[in-house]
Amino acid sequence: MPSYPSLNLFIGGDWMKAKDGLPVVNPADESVIGQVPVATRAQLDLALTAAAEGFRVWSRTSPAKRAAVILKAAALMRERIDEIAFSITLEHGKPYQQARLEVIRGCEFFEWDAAEGQRAYGRVIPSEPGIRYVVLHQPIGMVAAFSPWNFPMSQPARKIAGALAAGCSIIIKASEETPAGALHIARAFQDAGLPAGVLNLVFGIPSEISSYLIPQAQTRLIAFTGSTAVGKHLTELASRHMKPVLMELGGHAPVIVCDDVDPVAAAKVSAVRKARNAGQVCTSPTRFFVQEAIYERFLDAFVAQARTVRVGDGMDPATEMGPLANHRRIDALEALVADARAKGARIHTGGERLGNRGYFFPLTVVSDLPDDARAMHEEPFGPLALINPVSSVEEAIGKANALPFGLAAYAFTHSARNADMLADGIEAGTLSINTLEASVAETPFGGVKDSGYGREGGAEGLAHYMVVKNVSHRMTI
Ligand code: NAD
Numbered sequence: 001m002p003s004y005p006s007l008n009l010f011i012g013g014d015w016m017k018a019k020d021g022l023p024v025v026n027p028a029d030e031s032v033i034g035q036v037p038v039a040t041r042a043q044l045d046l047a048l049t050a051a052a053e054g055f056r057v058w059s060r061t062s063p064a065k066r067a068a069v070i071l072k073a074a075a076l077m078r079e080r081i082d083e084i085a086f087s088i089t090l091e092h093g094k095p096y097q098q099a100r101l102e103v104i105r106g107c108e109f110f111e112w113d114a115a116e117g118q119r120a121y122g123r124v125i126p127s128e129p130g131i132r133y134v135v136l137h138q139p140i141g142m143v144a145a146f147s148p149w150n151f152p153m154s155q156p157a158r159k160i161a162g163a164l165a166a167g168c169s170i171i172i173k174a175s176e177e178t179p180a181g182a183l184h185i186a187r188a189f190q191d192a193g194l195p196a197g198v199l200n201l202v203f204g205i206p207s208e209i210s211s212y213l214i215p216q217a218q219t220r221l222i223a224f225t226g227s228t229a230v231g232k233h234l235t236e237l238a239s240r241h242m243k244p245v246l247m248e249l250g251g252h253a254p255v256i257v258c259d260d261v262d263p264v265a266a267a268k269v270s271a272v273r274k275a276r277n278a279g280q281v282c283t284s285p286t287r288f289f290v291q292e293a294i295y296e297r298f299l300d301a302f303v304a305q306a307r308t309v310r311v312g313d314g315m316d317p318a319t320e321m322g323p324l325a326n327h328r329r330i331d332a333l334e335a336l337v338a339d340a341r342a343k344g345a346r347i348h349t350g351g352e353r354l355g356n357r358g359y360f361f362p363l364t365v366v367s368d369l370p371d372d373a374r375a376m377h378e379e380p381f382g383p384l385a386l387i388n389p390v391s392s393v394e395e396a397i398g399k400a401n402a403l404p405f406g407l408a409a410y411a412f413t414h415s416a417r418n419a420d421m422l423a424d425g426i427e428a429g430t431l432s433i434n435t436l437e438a439s440v441a442e443t444p445f446g447g448v449k450d451s452g453y454g455r456e457g458g459a460e461g462l463a464h465y466m467v468v469k470n471v472s473h474r475m476t477i
Contacts, residue, residue, distance in 0.1 A: 001086070002082060002083040002086040002087070004033050004086075004090050004091070005034075005087060005180055005183055005184070006034070007024070007036045007037060007180065007203075008037060008183075009039055009043060009047075009201060009202050009203065010187075010190070010199070010200060010201040011043060011046050011050055011200050011201075011202070012046060012047070012049075012050030012053075012054075012196050013050070013190065013195075013196025016043060016046075017037060018038055018039055018040060019037075021036060021037060021038065022035065022036045022038060023035060024036055024091055024176075024177065024178075024180075025177075025326075026090055026093070027093040027323040027324060027325050027326060027358060028313040028314060028322065028323050029313070029357060029358050033090055033091065034179075034180075036176045036203045037203055037204075038203065038205065039203060039204040039209065041212065043202065044171075044202065044209065044212055044213065047171045047200040047202055048142075048171070048213075049197075050200055051142045051170070051171050051198075051200055051218070052169075052218055053196070053197045054169035054195060054196065054198035054200070055141060055142050055168065055169040055197075055198075057195045057197070057198070058139075058164070058167055058168070058169055058195060058198045059139045059167045061167070061195075063120070066117060066164065066165065066167060067114040067118055069164075069189070069192050069194050070110050070111075070114035070164055070192075071110070071114050072192035072193070073110065073185075073192035073194065074110040074114070076188040077103060077106065077110075077184065077185065077188045078103075078107050080184065080188070081100055081103045082100075084099075084103045084180075085102070085103055086099075087152075087181065087183075088152050088153055088178070088180070089314040089315055089322070090180075090315075091177070091178045091180055091181075092149065092150075092178045092322075092325050093278070093313075093323040093359070094277055094278070094314050094322045095314040095320065096314055096315060096317070098276065098277065098322075099314070102151055102152075102153055102154045103153055103154075105154045105157075105441075106153045106154035106157035106181075106185070107157075108440070109158050109161045109441050109457065110157060110160075110161045111441070112161075112441035112461075113161035113164075113165035116165060116459065116461065117164075117165030117166060117462060120166065120462060121137070122134060122135040122136045122137050122468075130475050130476065131475070132471075133470060133471070133472050133473075134470070134471045134473065135468060135471075136468070136469045136471060137466045137467075137468060138466060138467055138469055139168045139466060139467075140166070140168055140221050140464075140467050141168060141169075141218065141219075141220030141221070142169045142170065142171065142218045142220055143159070143163045143168050143169070143170040143171070143219075143222075143465065144214060144216075144219045144221070144222050145159040145160070145163070145173070145222075145223040145224070146172070146173050146206065146223070146225070147159060147172060147174045147175060147182065147225055148226045149175035149177040149178040149325055149326070150277060150282075150325065150381075151181070151277070151281075152174070152175065152178035152181025152182065153181030153184065154181075155174075155175075155181075156181060156185055158225075159223045159225075160172060162223070162456060162462055162464070163223075163465055164189075164198065165462060165465075166466050168220075169197060169199070169200075171201075171202060172199070172200070172201055172202070173202050173204065173209045173213075177325065177326060179203055185199075186199060206230075210222075211237065214234065214237050214238055214241060214243060215237075215241045219243060220243065220244075221245070221246065221464060222234055222235075222238045222243055222244070222245045222246070223245070224245070224246070224248070224249075225248040225282075226249065227249065227250055228249040228250040228405075228450045228452075231249040231452060235247060245453060246453070246454040246456070246464045247452035247454060248445075248446060248447065248452050248454075248456065249282070249452040250282055250405060250451060251283055251379065251405050251406075251408055251447065251451050252287060252377070252378075252379045252407075253283055253284060253285050253286050253287070253407065253408045253409060253428075253438075254287045254289060254396075254400035254409050254410070254426075255285045255288045255289070255409075255411065256289050256390075256397070256400060256410070256411040256413075256422065257288060257289065257291065257411070257412045258291055258393055258411065258412060258415060258418050259291035260413055260414050260415050260418070261413060261434075264301040267297075267298045267300075267301035267302040267305060268301060268302075268305050270285055270288065270302060270385070270436065271302050271305035271306045271309070271363065271385070272305065274286075274306075274385050275306075275309045275320060275363050278322055278323070278324050278329075278382060278383050279380065279384060280324065280325060280329065280381055280382060282379075282407055282408075283407060283408035283438035283439070284381075285385070285410055285436055286380060286385065286386060287376065287399070288387040288388065289388055289390045289395075289399055289400065290387060290388070290389055290390065291389070291390060291391070291393070291396075295389040298387070299365075299367055302365055302387060303365050306349050306350070306362075306363040306365050306385070307349050309321050309362070309363045311354060311360050311361075311362055311363075312360075313358070321363060321383065323358045323359040323360045324359040324360070324361050324382060325359070326359065329359065329381065330353050332380070332382065333361055333364070333380060333382045333383075333384055334351075334353065335374075336375040336378065336380055337350075337351040337352075337364060337366065337375075337384070339373060339374045339375065340373045340375050340386075343369070343370050343372065345366050345367065345373055346366065346367045347365075347366050348365040348366070349362065349363070349364065349365050350362035350365065350383070351364050351366075361382060361383060362383065363385070364383060364384050364385070365385050365387065366385070367386075367388065368387075368388060368389075369388060371399075377403055379405070393413075393418050393422070394421075397421070397426060400426060400427075400428075401425070401426065401427045404449050404450040405449060405450055405451050406427045406428045406429060406447055406448035406450075406451050407428060407429055407438075407446075407451035407452070408428060408430045408431075408432070408438035408439075409428035409430070409432075410431070410432050410436055410438075411431065411432075411433050413433065413434070414434075419433055427448055427449065428447070428448065428451075429444075429445065429446045429447045429448055429452075429455070430445060439457060440457070441457055442457070442458055443458045444456070444457055444461060445457045
């Protein structure tokens with residue numbers, strides 16, 4: 001059986017210890033499984049120096065050679081899938097099979113971006129004779145990146161893939177609560193022969209690291225995934241130093257269920273999807289707006305499916321939904337359910353912590369919530385499904401757009417007219433119809449409104465990691 005790795009910083013191509021440690025907790029039994037090092041100021045300075053040299057070397061490496069290193073690292077991660085998935089389940093709690101899928105997804109991000117990095121074409125602008133206008137796309141420089149705990153491997157993968165494929169160097173501060181996912185990535189790149197300093201991995205006190213790295217002259221892009229509140233804070237800090245940002249923030253995904261579909265089939269896939277990662281996904285389907293004609297049948301089928309979800313330790317092959325990743329989520333969910341109940345909503349199943357050891361919380365279904373219920377406008381970031389009736393698709397679109405969030409949105413319909421109205425009217429970065437998959441490596445992903453700024457993945461994903469330079473060249477003076 002694999003073991004949980006010892007946790008170190010990765011700076012300038014070397015693994016480094018740090019004096020202080022923060023405990024890493026297994027959310028299934030609350031045992032301490034490791035100590036994550038806290039980088040000192042001197043170690044951050046070392047990372048900055050290393051990243052400057054890493055950028056000098058990597059930005060001058062041909063895109064084909066860069067792609068070869070990234071693909072080799074991805075191949076190593078695929079070979080090590082069991083070991084990486086084991087670490088993820090231990091530190092995050094998700095079922096082992098879901099952890100394996102996360103590793104595959106992370107590898108797909110690397111593989112897609114490695115190929116895209118070779119197609120970062122500029123252009124030649126038609127001009128009068130004697131002068132050439134050439135538009136170059138060049139790597140932006142060193143990236144300061146911050147990744148969260150909900151996908152310990154695929155979240156840092158997205159940012160490292162974008163930076164490295166574009167020819168940038170990166171200092172990434174991955175989550176202190178789930179550090180091993182990023183550590184396995186760094187190990188694979190070290191073994192794949194990535195030049196020293198191109199990828200640097202640090203941990204510590206998040207606010208101290210971000211406030212130190214962002215103002216540095218060599219930091220040219222701030223890439224963050226996490227809550228809207230922290231994203232706004234980092235964007236303010238970045239704006240004081242005129243740094244561009246890439247912000248993937250919170251969501252509160254609406255699901256519009258039209259009355260031309262089979263409500264039982266739509267409810268079953270929705271409940272299964274809601275349980276993925278215990279709902280701790282920024283694209284998790286959350287606010288269900290169901291047309292009245294099929295409302296009760298959809299609700300009954302959803303509740304019946306939710307009651308079948310087996311909650312337990314992610315290492316148990318029978319488990320379908322693991323514990324929540326930390327105690328904060330339990331507190332947040334219990335508060336949202338209590339508020340909904342007090343405001344007259346119906347709690348059909350779940351709603352309370354399971355047991356008192358491990359952060360287990362069942363798939364919870366709440367219906368008929370008033371608009372002022374907190375859960376209807378605060379992102380639950382957990383296994384909470386909110387189901388309400390609507391009289392028309394137009395009304396559902398209005399409710400879907402009523403929040404400041406606009407990340408993922410979903411709909412079930414076989415009507416071309418409904419689909420067209422939804423595609424035009426929904427305010428979100430992605431709309432998925434008859435599927436609850438919001439993003440894959442080849443499609444652009446990101447939000448509008450408070451859900452963030454910029455796109456990762458797809459042909460658009462590398463744009464933030466590059467600058468556009470126009471070269472005007474007259475043949476004679
Ligand atoms: P939080 O707001 O305390 O932290 C969110 C993330 O930001 C964490 O990874 C944290 O380490 C990091 N962070 C916090 N302050 C920072 C700073 N000053 N500089 C740099 N990084 C900083 O919330 P939390 O309890 O960890 O997570 C709960 C909320 O976060 C959820 O409600 C959800 O909205 C959001 N979240 C979103 C995603 C996503 O994929 N968009 C992922 C994880 C969490």
